[in-house]
Amino acid sequence: MSSAHIFExxxxxxxxxxxxxxxxxxxxxxxxxxxSFPDTLKRLIDRGLGGVVLFTRNIRDAEQVRELTDALRAxxxxxxxxxxxxxxxxxxxxxxxAPEVPGNYALGVVDDPNLTARCADALAGHLATLGITAxxxxxxxxxxxxxxxxxxxxxxxxxxxxxxxxxxxxIAATEARSIASCAKHFPGHxxxxxxxxxxxxxxxxxxDELLTDLEPFRAAVxxxxxxxxxxxxxxxxxxxNRPATLSRRILGDILRLDLGFEGVLxxxxxxxxxxxxxYGEAAGARIALAAGADQVVVAVPDLEVSxxxxxxxxxxxxxxxxxxxxxxxxxxxxxxxxxxYAKPVAGPVAAWDAGAGAEAARRAVRARxxxxxxxxxxxxxxxxxxxxxxxxxxxxxxSELRMVDPAAGGTAVSGEPADPAALxxxxxxxxxxxxLVVATCDAGLHPWQTRLRDALLARRPxxxxxxxxxxxxxxxxxxxxxxxxxxxxxxVLAGV
Numbered sequence: 001m002s003s004a005h006i007f008e009x010x011x012x013x014x015x016x017x018x019x020x021x022x023x024x025x026x027x028x029x030x031x032x033x034x035x036s037f038p039d040t041l042k043r044l045i046d047r048g049l050g051g052v053v054l055f056t057r058n059i060r061d062a063e064q065v066r067e068l069t070d071a072l073r074a075x076x077x078x079x080x081x082x083x084x085x086x087x088x089x090x091x092x093x094x095x096x097x098a099p100e101v102p103g104n105y106a107l108g109v110v111d112d113p114n115l116t117a118r119c120a121d122a123l124a125g126h127l128a129t130l131g132i133t134a135x136x137x138x139x140x141x142x143x144x145x146x147x148x149x150x151x152x153x154x155x156x157x158x159x160x161x162x163x164x165x166x167x168x169x170x171i172a173a174t175e176a177r178s179i180a181s182c183a184k185h186f187p188g189h190x191x192x193x194x195x196x197x198x199x200x201x202x203x204x205x206x207x208d209e210l211l212t213d214l215e216p217f218r219a220a221v222x223x224x225x226x227x228x229x230x231x232x233x234x235x236x237x238x239x240x241n242r243p244a245t246l247s248r249r250i251l252g253d254i255l256r257l258d259l260g261f262e263g264v265l266x267x268x269x270x271x272x273x274x275x276x277x278x279y280g281e282a283a284g285a286r287i288a289l290a291a292g293a294d295q296v297v298v299a300v301p302d303l304e305v306s307x308x309x310x311x312x313x314x315x316x317x318x319x320x321x322x323x324x325x326x327x328x329x330x331x332x333x334x335x336x337x338x339x340x341y342a343k344p345v346a347g348p349v350a351a352w353d354a355g356a357g358a359e360a361a362r363r364a365v366r367a368r369x370x371x372x373x374x375x376x377x378x379x380x381x382x383x384x385x386x387x388x389x390x391x392x393x394x395x396x397x398x399s400e401l402r403m404v405d406p407a408a409g410g411t412a413v414s415g416e417p418a419d420p421a422a423l424x425x426x427x428x429x430x431x432x433x434x435x436l437v438v439a440t441c442d443a444g445l446h447p448w449q450t451r452l453r454d455a456l457l458a459r460r461p462x463x464x465x466x467x468x469x470x471x472x473x474x475x476x477x478x479x480x481x482x483x484x485x486x487x488x489x490x491x492v493l494a495g496v
Contacts, residue, residue: 015317019324021048022331023313026289028053028082028266029306030299034060034068040303042075050295050334051080054132055092057301062096062130069131078338080180082134085123086154087357088482090390099126101357103480104139104166105470106364108156113169115363118356120170124177125352131344133179136229136266138170140183140216141190143470149445150195150390152470153480160212164219171223180341183220184229185268186255187244188213196232196274197389200243207237218259226263226337228255230293232274243274246284251292264337265292269299270309281305282312289313290322294330361488364479371464371475373495377401378431379410380456382449383441383468383481397439397468400486405494409434416448424455436460437493441481442469464493
């Protein structure tokens with residue numbers, strides 16, 4: 001037996017218990033379960049798991065969520081329990097009674113930071129009642145690119161100063177509830193044409209243009225945001241080939257040295273194809289931590305993926321490919337974050353303004369000229385299928401219109417129809433004696449919507465146009481597809 005063979009079969013040298021705990025603190029895991037959770041997750045928490053992230057799959061109702069978060073913390077009190085809680089169409093907590101607030105774009109249209117703070121306070125207050133103390137929000141990306149498929153109405157807009165003032169308001173309101181906010185996706189995802197959930201995204205703009213996108217993040221850091229989340233985007237002007245999540249230049253030189261951020265840098269989910277397809281989740285975890293991330297997120301409920309990331313980091317520490325000092329530094333930041341935010345505030349949660357979201361949505365819709373009411377209209381609502389990671393898919397304009405105008409009718413079309421011509425003929429036949437309303441959602445990204453809309457307008461030029469995504473020339477704009485956005489549009493159409 002050769003010495004090389006002996007070396008290959010020798011069990012890996014163990015790391016210290018302190019370092020093992022530090023590695024686990026650098027992980028955030030998704031999981032299956034509403035009232036219980038896998039034994040594998042319990043073991044991870046026992047060894048120091050830094051956090052869990054909840055999704056719609058973990059939510060049934062408010063009482064159940066609070067019982068779940070209490071059970072998780074009973075294993076380890078310093079476990080961070082987080083969720084994406086942006087408002088608008090990001091609705092994981094709908095069945096748990098989440099306050100209805102519009103997405104960021106509508107708040108930017110209104111441009112009332114006090115109203116933004118009231119909406120953020122409502123979201124944070126609700127989280128406090130559920131025992132969720134970390135929110136992966138607000139979005140700090142600027143929406144520059146007309147063909148950007150993923151930021152859009154999640155952004156406050158394209159103006160860095162506008163975004164900065166609303167970020168400050170959101171972060172301050174969230175902090176006042178002792179909930180950890182997280183500005184995302186550093187250094188900005190708004191200049192891409194690709195959704196990093198599906199493929200590697202590239203922002204090709206020159207250095208001087210990219211600096212504009214840093215301003216909202218600079219404001220978030222100055223406002224005391226305890227967390228930032230990185231983007232799985234390549235910026236050739238900043239780092240020739242590595243996405244920000246894996247770039248020492250971006251996370252170290254720019255975020256830590258230039259912006260002076262001292263909080264926890266969280267990766268976007270590693271199973272997103274921008275990372276998983278090019279690097280693999282496990283290698284992505286190792287490289288991200290080496291580059292300067294403090295926590296890496298695996299949002300999928302398959303805990304084998306989280307275990308693979310954990311094992312890759314441990315192996316890299318044993319082999320010297322990853323420095324112990326870097327992991328201990330990251331774990332120290334997570335520990336300080338947990339000391340401040342892991343435990344829910346004791347006692348009753350103060351009430352929040354339940355009407356703030358409706359006020360914001362209505363003010364956004366009324367921010368420009370309005371068409372006359374069309375009671376009893378036939379509405380055609382065209383919108384893309386729900387995004388599996390971002391949109392829970394429970395809203396449509398037709399349902400909201402019928403709630404305020406029972407005489408209204410119509411058709412909701414989610415995704416390209418099999419026979420657009422036949423659909424258009426049927427709509428025109430049924431709606432012949434009623435006012436026609438044609439609503440689209442980001443038709444510029446979905447040509448089938450443009451074709452169907454134009455076919456209807458060619459034969460019914462009197463139809464009222466509605467945009468439920470970014471404004472594209474419609475007569476009426478909701479600036480988002482959150483339920484409260486759609487209800488505000490429905491009220492205008494019905495003359496309520």
